[in-house]
Amino acid sequence: MVTDLIQIRRLGEKKQGENERFRRHLKRHNFPELRFRRVAEEMESNIDCRACANCCKVAETDVTKRDVARLARYLGLTPDQFVDQYTTSSAFEQKEPILRRRDTGCIFLEGNDCSIYEARPDTCRDFPHLIRGAGSFESRMWQMVDRATYCPIVYNSLEEFKELVKFK
Ligand code: SF4
Ligand code: SF4
Structure with a gap:
């Protein structure tokens, strides 16, 4: 799990194209949302937002x-x-x-x-609207490619989502 914000930014930007492809992949397939929710919940419980506060700084x-x-x-x-x-x-x-x-x-x-x-x-x-938020999980994924460049919960969740569905 990556939590260093400089690394998150570097990796999130490097993977923007890949994450965009992944977002489209999710849209084409009807994966059960519950599995993603569990990953995101686990990530939220393992990352200390009070030590980060990056969304309050950049968004x-x-x-x-x-x-x-x-x-x-x-x-x-x-x-x-x-x-x-x-x-x-x-x-x-x-x-x-x-x-x-x-x-x-x-x-x-x-x-x-x-x-x-x-x-x-x-x-x-x-925030970061992976588990909760307006609209469907799929519609909220539109914003996750950008959020993966500054939010450790989103970056790490997307990486686990990809493993979960064996995305290449
Ligand atoms: S962005 Fe929201 S949570 Fe963060 S400091 Fe402002 S009001 Fe508070
Ligand atoms: S950027 Fe993500 S990990 Fe950091 S405080 Fe906001 S929601 Fe929590």
């Missing part, structure tokens, strides 16, 4: 209306105040606003800790 975090309401309540703000102070538009013109960022990552990241952990957005709760 954009979109916030839904429900997130805004919960976070505003948590911080003692109105939803409009929360949106003004803590969100911005995504460079990718997604519909949802995203959390503001600093050079070090998400505005709520302090060291490797989330300062709003109990009220964090749903997408943070479900």
